[in-house]
Amino acid sequence: MAADITVVIPARNAAATLDAALGSLTADRPVIREILLIDDSSDDCTAEAAMESARRHGLPLDVVSVRLGSAGAARNVGIERTSGTSIFFLDADDEVMPGSLSLLGSALAGRPGAGVAVGASIRRAKGRPDKLKTPHGYGPDKRQNTRRYLRNELWPIAMGSALVAGWATAGIRFPETIGLDEDTCYWAALLARAEIVAIDTPVLLYHHDEERMARRFITAPRKTFLTIARELNGLAAAGVERDALQWRKAWIAQRIARQLIKHGMLADAAGMMRAVKGHRELGRSWKAAQYLARIRFGRLAGIRPATGLAAPRRTLIVSFDPAYPPASGADLRTFGNAVAAAEIGPVRLASVRPAGSTQPPGRDIRTVSLTTEAEKLSHSLGWRRIKGENRIPRPALARLRALVRAFRPDTIVVESIPLFKLLQPLRPLTGQLILDMHNVESDLATQTPGDAASAVSPEIRQLERRAAAIVDRIWVCSKLDRERLKAITTHETPVDIVPNGIPRAKEMSETLPPPPGTADGFPVILFVGHLGYHPNVDAAERLARIILPRVREALPDARLVLAGRSPDPAVQALSELDGVVLIENPDDIGPLLSAAHLCIVPLRTGGGTRIKILEAMAAGVPVIATPLAAEGLDLTGGADLLLSDTDEGLADLTIALCSDPARVARLRVRAHGTAWSRFGPQAIRDAVRHGLGLEGASR
Structure with missing residues (x-):
């Protein structure tokens, strides 16, 4: 078979998934004429990642940069630019089975007059087993195929499971104003024009994001429905039966209503159900009666919306140290979560220790001090504290209670186990109490050398168990911390992963910066952290005394820059060593990252996740670290x-990397894309929304 297929991939911020998508096309390289990646306003180096992946896989990729804002519009650009005789649409986070395009091409060629070949697909959704969806029931009657397709009597055609003949799509385009059912409108128009050939072989593995789909339904539901209805009405010009279109519109309204009911948006749901009741068939169905009853009983019960889309959600976050302006890893996490929560509603950041007078600019976030300098040594809560618990002056609790009465938060988030003594007093003051565990402290205690640390670990573990029984939800930084926590607690408290985000992401460019020059030496190795924190002190000493000398044997101009606040005397002494520069309390580490060729993070102890690794990756600085x-x-x-888990191994990796510019370039592109797609502002906003119990977050 000749190479006559154009693959069209719409992409926006898809750097993290494109390699898998493009790699899945490798087996079909002989039949692919071109791959058009329609890069729609990406800011995570999607284009660079795609070009590097295509180069490695030997694929004919062409990147088209646009600013359109919808997958339908991006696909239409691909249709306009295609030079192949058939088109294959693939989403950037899905994968085709090896040989699928050849199989679909043979099926299309074997049925004269067919304009679409469709294969089976495998749907993968979080928390559910894979589901095989096999096309069946299609016949030679194009009008009947279209009618049955719109009425859900045929399996929907998944994007990436069908090959379209170029002649069949002439004049047919995807709707560009909707993000729901745009593919249904396109496939229905094609089915009305051309015959279809179906095969039972799976050709696609696609990832179904139910939470993202739900968000699309409950964001401006009335506008969403009316826009889809207008697009469906346009299919009448293609000869689609009006009855089928009316059924589809009523079904869409019912589908939106289902999500609105699930999220407590009952007034909006009632409006959608009026459109359903207007249809003589669906309006009299058992499902419609069930939805109407749920709306009626929900209103009687006074159910409130479970999403910030209908009403602002007020969040109070309580920390020990002031989280603004953020300096340490704890501050960066807490303030980042506050910024994400402020997308939903007003936020108050309350700190036990006195905060400064400076307030965060341009956001609905306000900082509050729970004590004054004079009250630091006043009587504290509780008669006993274990090592690791913070001392909380009694006036702090009194002010906290007053703040809750005045602010009336929907949710209170308490920063980690050291503030354990606030949990019980706060429990009756809010509908939702969350513990944000920056670390699983009992596990962290076991990593600290010394008998005293081992002795205190069981006490901390007991606090963690008691905390799980008090709060409504727990946040952790990672899957690993979630498993650790579930291993030591018996209470069935939901545990949500709210990862650490890129620190100060708003102040950084999401475009991969150019690599630094070598005028000031090569390589410049950067280590950033709180230089009074024992794990960082240990890492800095090993970097300066073991790793750097080994690197300088091969690269004599290598320099080590240690940057951070409150350096321990042991760290200060390192500045006397050849090639070591100490920068105390830097106001801005942006210039340091711009000048660094790589970061080495040789931690041997510590917990949570390392924010400084994310910061380096987001700036395009390659990272070498211990596991x-x-x-x-x-x-x-x-x-x-x-x-590498050894100092020698870290040094050897550094030497090898610095002698391989191509690998440096690949590592920069991959690290940068991963950081922004998985730990960037949008990812953290989604995680915080889920952690607040919004949008049906799964665990």
């Missing part, structure tokens, strides 16, 4: 960063 340093981030060693 413990990257623990919990779920990064891929050898692709996102380089890993």
